[in-house]
Amino acid sequence: MAEPKPRDPAQPRAANQRGAARLAAVQALYQMDVGRQTLEDTLSQFSAIHVGREIEGEEYLPADADFFRQIVTGVIKGQLQIDPAVDSALVDSWPMGRIDATLRAILRAATFELLKRRDIPSRVVITEYVDVAKAFYEDEAPRMVNAVLDQVAKTAGRDNDPVKTR
DSSP states (O other): OOOOOOOOTTSOOHHHHHHHHHHHHHHHHHHHHHHOOOHHHHHHHIIIIITTSEETTEEOOOOOHHHHHHHHHHHHHTHHHHHHHHHHHSOTTSOGGGSOHHHHHHHHHHHHHHHHOTTSOHHHHHHHHHHHHHHHOSSSHHHHHHHHHHHHHHHTTOTTOOOOOO
């Protein structure tokens, strides 16, 4: 058996690029929710500016631009399925309309992946979006994101996704 070719350390890892795409997608969804921008305007702005560049002193990792577009477009197109899935996973006293726009963006993006991207293990999706939540919040929000996404995964039949090993 041939040995795998060593990874060039100068090249960003795909997981980092997907993580950066998830973060950028959450930011784009937030901007669309709060700023009422169109999908086309948001995609072009984020593709040109936010993905893999420095902005106002913040360094953004190079992102998987195609994955970013899939998430943002998928959330917008699937919102009639995504929002009820999130809402049913939230406690009754905190419906979707009551949570802040950043949490809504995180939960929508993650729920899109849990419902529509079965090629990505649910544990990976949940872990990645809990990490995104930690980038924005220091309080209980990351735990809430974990609990809600765990419930969405269970409801979608994704709670027993196998973990891929190499």
